[in-house]
Amino acid sequence: MRSIHSICVYCGSGPGDDPAFVSAARLLGQGLAKAGIRLVYGGGRIGLMGEVARSVLAAGGNVTGIIPEFLKAREMMLPEAQELHVVKDMHARKQLMFEKADAFIALPGGIGTLEELVEQLTWAQLGRHDKPILIANINGFWRPLLSLLAHMRETGFVREGLEVRYLVAERIEDALEMIFAAAARPVPHDEESERLLRHM
Secondary structure, X not given: OOOOOEEEEEOOOOOOOXXXXXXXXXXXXXXXXXXXXXXXXXXXXXHHHHHHXXXXXXXXXXXXXXXXXXXXXXXXXXXXXXXXXXXXXXXXXXXXXXXXXXXXXXXXXXXXXXXXXXHHHHHHHOOOOOOOEEEEOHHHOOHHHHHHHHHHHHOOOOOOXXXXXXXXXXXXXXXXXXXXXXXXXXXXXXXXXXXXXXXX
């Protein structure tokens, strides 16, 4: 059983073209604050990053922002965060985000969001951590990635014993409850538990 005190949210520095993405970011921020869970995120105040962080703050929650020096202006660093770290590069950002988080949620985003998510999936696959990872599949945004992961399994590149463990929430309202439930049970190693962890 793992305790969840902070959740790292990976998401776009832009808002995307579907209003549901912004709505999900705001709802997630409000949910984090209500549950007393600290947000760990990329430190910016634009796009979905800014939406989720400002929603946490507006609801009385706590925010830890982590941003590389070279992105302070581009991603418009959010000075209102209670804890703000300016680091030297992207590698330092991702490492510190990992260290400060008890779980991970991926909202819609671009290449950077994809890279952050896949890195955590890889580390979990290789046994480097057992923190819950949840993909927020808002309006089917992550469906192509989920299909690719299934294709990797079907073609033998995700072999037995190297399963990729993740949760998928079709509604953002379900995300925190799913993470708490995953944290409350032992890390599964059998086929049935693996099936339950995949919500594809």
